[in-house]
Amino acid sequence: xxxxxxxxxxxxxxxxxxxxxxxxxVVDLDRCTGxxxxxxxxxxxxxxxxxxxDVVLQQRAINWIRIERYWEGEYPNxxxxxxxxxxxxxxxxxxxxxxxxxxxxxxxxxxxxQVYNRCIGTRYCANNCPYHARFxxxxxxxxxxxxxxxxxxxxxxxxxGIMEKCTFCVQRxxxxxxxxxxxxxxxxxxxxxxxxxxxxxxxxLVFGNLEDEESRVAKLAQNKRHxxxxxxxxxxxxxxxxxxxxxxxxxxxxxxx
Amino acid sequence: xxxxxxxxxIQINRDLMRSVVETPMVFYVLLLLLMGLVGLGVVAATLLVxxxxxxxxxxxxxxxxxxxxxxxxxxxxxxxxTMISAILRLTSAEWRRPVVRAAExxxxxxxxxxxxxxxLHTGRPxxxxxxxxxxxxxxxxxxxxxxxxxxxxxxxxTYLTGSILFVYAALIPDLALARDQTTGWRRTVYGVLCLGWxxxxxxxxxxxxxGLLLSALILPVFVSVHSIVSWDFGMSLVPxxxxxxxxPYFVVGAVLSGVAAVIALMAVMRSLFRLHDYIRPEHFDxxxxxxxxxxxxxAYFYFLDFVFALISKEEAEYQVMKLRLSxxxxxxxxxMVVCNVFLPVPIWMFRRFRRNIPIMIFTAVVVNIGMWLExxxxxxxxxxxxxxDAFAWGDYSASLVEIAxxxxxxxxxxxxxxxxxxxxxxxxxxxxxxxxxxxxxxRIGKLRLPAIVRE
Numbered sequence: 001x002x003x004x005x006x007x008x009x010x011x012x013x014x015x016x017x018x019x020x021x022x023x024x025x026v027v028d029l030d031r032c033t034g035x036x037x038x039x040x041x042x043x044x045x046x047x048x049x050x051x052x053x054d055v056v057l058q059q060r061a062i063n064w065i066r067i068e069r070y071w072e073g074e075y076p077n078x079x080x081x082x083x084x085x086x087x088x089x090x091x092x093x094x095x096x097x098x099x100x101x102x103x104x105x106x107x108x109x110x111x112x113x114q115v116y117n118r119c120i121g122t123r124y125c126a127n128n129c130p131y132h133a134r135f136x137x138x139x140x141x142x143x144x145x146x147x148x149x150x151x152x153x154x155x156x157x158x159x160x161g162i163m164e165k166c167t168f169c170v171q172r173x174x175x176x177x178x179x180x181x182x183x184x185x186x187x188x189x190x191x192x193x194x195x196x197x198x199x200x201x202x203x204x205l206v207f208g209n210l211e212d213e214e215s216r217v218a219k220l221a222q223n224k225r226h227x228x229x230x231x232x233x234x235x236x237x238x239x240x241x242x243x244x245x246x247x248x249x250x251x252x253x254x255x256x257x
Numbered sequence: 258x259x260x261x262x263x264x265x266x267i268q269i270n271r272d273l274m275r276s277v278v279e280t281p282m283v284f285y286v287l288l289l290l291l292m293g294l295v296g297l298g299v300v301a302a303t304l305l306v307x308x309x310x311x312x313x314x315x316x317x318x319x320x321x322x323x324x325x326x327x328x329x330x331x332x333x334x335x336x337x338x339t340m341i342s343a344i345l346r347l348t349s350a351e352w353r354r355p356v357v358r359a360a361e362x363x364x365x366x367x368x369x370x371x372x373x374x375x376x377l378h379t380g381r382p383x384x385x386x387x388x389x390x391x392x393x394x395x396x397x398x399x400x401x402x403x404x405x406x407x408x409x410x411x412x413x414x415t416y417l418t419g420s421i422l423f424v425y426a427a428l429i430p431d432l433a434l435a436r437d438q439t440t441g442w443r444r445t446v447y448g449v450l451c452l453g454w455x456x457x458x459x460x461x462x463x464x465x466x467x468g469l470l471l472s473a474l475i476l477p478v479f480v481s482v483h484s485i486v487s488w489d490f491g492m493s494l495v496p497x498x499x500x501x502x503x504x505p506y507f508v509v510g511a512v513l514s515g516v517a518a519v520i521a522l523m524a525v526m527r528s529l530f531r532l533h534d535y536i537r538p539e540h541f542d543x544x545x546x547x548x549x550x551x552x553x554x555x556a557y558f559y560f561l562d563f564v565f566a567l568i569s570k571e572e573a574e575y576q577v578m579k580l581r582l583s584x585x586x587x588x589x590x591x592x593m594v595v596c597n598v599f600l601p602v603p604i605w606m607f608r609r610f611r612r613n614i615p616i617m618i619f620t621a622v623v624v625n626i627g628m629w630l631e632x633x634x635x636x637x638x639x640x641x642x643x644x645x646d647a648f649a650w651g652d653y654s655a656s657l658v659e660i661a662x663x664x665x666x667x668x669x670x671x672x673x674x675x676x677x678x679x680x681x682x683x684x685x686x687x688x689x690x691x692x693x694x695x696x697x698x699x700r701i702g703k704l705r706l707p708a709i710v711r712e
Contacts (some may be wrong), residue, residue: 059316059651093495100406102398118398120308123320127640128493132318132649136380138311141341148321159308163381230644233494 002124002204021187022091022110022211023168024238025197026220027061027084029091031204034067039183041199042086046053047155052062062135064166065196082243084205086196087112087133088229088237089155091214092228095125103163111168130230134165145182168207189215210238262534263446266690273686276530276678283529289675291672292617298665301658306382312658319640319653320417324378325489326632327666330514331371332486333407333507333628334670337515338364339479340418342427343472352543355535355686359526359674360426360519362683364420370666371412377662400490405488412478419475429454430687434591483511486630490635496573497639500565508559513551513597514628518546522674524614525540526683535684544605545611545620549602552624556598560630573644589630656664 042048051061065086073078089112096103096112103119106112118143126134140160143151151157152170158164167190176191189208197205208217220226227241228235264272289671304312315322327402341360345353379385400407433449436444463686474483487507490498498507520541527536566578601620604610611617637653 058311059318060311063319097401097403098405098493100400100404102401119380120384121316122378122385123380124404124406124489124493125318127495128319129642130644131496132643134318136310136320138315139309159381160311162382 009239016229019108020211022210022238023089023173023192024110024169024208024217024221024240025194026206026217026223026226026240026242028206028220028242029081030082030225030242031202032067032082032084034069034080035201036067037199037201038065038084038196038205039063039067041167041195041250044150045152045155045195047151047157048164048165049137049139054246055139057137060136060138061106062137062164064133064135072076078216083229083241084196085133085229086239087168088131088235088239089168089239090234090235092234093232094130094235095130098124100124107111109173112169113170114160114163114165114167116158118157121161121163121165130235132234134163135217137162137164145245189217264534265692266693269436269686269693270690272532272534272688273682273684274435276569277435277680277682280679284675287675288672291668291675294664294668295672297661298669301665302377304658305436305662307379310380312656314654314656314659316651317407318643318649318651319637321378321636321640322482322653322660323655323663324374326629326636327663328371328374328378329486329507329636330631331374331670332483332520332628333511333514333632334510334512335371335416335420335515336479336483337519338362338423339475340512340516342423343475343479343521346468346472347476350504350543351692352540354692355540355684356519356523356544357688358424358646358685359425359522359683360515361420361424361519362674362677363670365417365424365521366670366677368413368417368420369673370669373669374412374662374666375409375413378563383433394651396636405485408485409489412482416475416482419471420480423471423475427638427685427688428681430456431682431685432600434686437681443503472600480508483507492500495643496571497566497577497640497642498635499560501646502558502561502565506555506562509554509558509629510628513548513555514625515550516544516551517601517624517628522619523624524621526678527614530678530683532684534548535635535689538614539693540615541614542608542611545605545617548620548624549605552598552602556594560589563591577639578643581634586634586638590634593627593634596623597631621672645701694704 014157026086037050043050046064048062048064049055051063055061068082068083068085070081072081073147089110091106091110093104093106093112096106099105099120100120101120103115104112104113104125121136124135124242126136137160141157143157152171154175172194173192177187180187180191187209189212194205194207197207206217206220208215209216210221214217221240223242225245226240227243228237228240231237290462313322313324338361340356341353346357376385378381402408429451433454433456436447436451439447484504484507487503491500491503493499493657522546523536526532563578566574580586591670601624604616604620642653643650695707698705700706
């Protein structure tokens, strides 16, 4: 880390100096159909506990990615709006400075990392996250042999009493890195795809390196429809949303607009 | 102190050592009752640690609940100790004398209980203990000093250390007295504890200097502890918590609940140990006057908190305030305001009521109900409506385990106080005698002059 800071002395206002790589995602809301394939893929990839009925009723369901559904307009002209919401991997993350044990911190790749082993479960990070992207393991998981069969061996199974959240499928990033390194190559744009991106049938989610100006994600992030959720809080997120294109906007807009 | 009856030193010794030397039946009854309630809490805590925080009513988004409310409440109660012993000692308020030790000891025990709740509230308490004490420095990962949760234990342990020193230093002459009045193994124990006190002039001088120094040193802690507790909320990004007046507001609230708790404590001591000659209506009178100021200051801060939210109409904070002012929280809010200001302050306005002990106990209980509700209203509705456009709004209702642990906290402080009163005199005997000596005066014709002049 010290080495990286010496290489990039201009980055002193950033929490951690970057190494020319900042993972980010673009969510094109114009393409999202709210099909929840990303949610299912995330659950399968990341060994997320099953949200059974009683857990949902306790308001303790864990969804690293969720589809927020908003209704717009008055009946009968009601439109459903979908907004996939997950950890925004803020560059200025509210969850990080409140953790007393560095269980969550920013790594050099722009990821907001959760270290399960350090976590003591103060839940302060969850309170401080304006995106409600952090989840707490209220119960110990009840895993029988059948359950164990379908666990992803690359992802830790979390115990009770700790926080968890979207990791941008860091295990996949590491796997792609390793594969490229075996072939003595650099990581290419499009090499890494988190489970949600892979599962998305409409290409809503695009993942990549925001520092690389040639990457698809960096180009999309420059789109004029771009915005960040709760940008006014100054969290400086690595997830960029592209506003939905409304073909009827001119018909329904108020006269003064 | 005009109503102090003339008592001989021997009589004072006998009266104030009575709780240590004699054990009435009611002591055993109370002991059993409190131990039962504490046992209930131990069962609840065992369930909590075994099955995890699932047994509480906490959920997403209400991640903090009764435990944090209780933590803030008990740290608040602990403020009575410094308020009464340090500030009143430095300002030489005579009426503090019979109350100092009880208030200080309550500080120590309520701080310990508060610290316990910090540990219980975490998801992995065993890791929390590991983190707070011998941290694994081997791996080079230090606690993150940016986190208010690191400031918290620093503040609490500073305060706890200071308070224990305070209690102990003031206990030494009384321990020596206990040594002289007991026999056998008790005499040995008190003899060791009193550090060879013989009551010569040099020792008294040192004791006085220690008292003054500790008072002055603990004074900044008085301001800092609850400020830091308030920063747990103030430093967050949660609308309704991210409020700049939280630090002074919490300190004032803490003094209000703490000093009110001292009233209840004084009344219990008075009847339990038959200390009518020492804790007199005039003491309740003085505390009542102090509390008028504190309660009104608290009301002012609470009012400001509302004004800032409702006038600025910043959307997120406005939503939180709106929730606090809509049923069912509206009823709790009204109850809290009545309990904290509208009921007790008019009562404290009248000398007749201030000197009526049952009425003063009533106000003490009412104020503490109000202050507990205040913490509830700060923590729960705020978390329920974190950020107006978020998808995850929720409810919270405490589980039996949480309720049992709240009861446990009260029983625990009471039990520890009871045990303390059995081992040590609850009223500082030497301070009481000192008060008698200060009061001595002689007459020249019609003139009355104090026998001792203070520098």
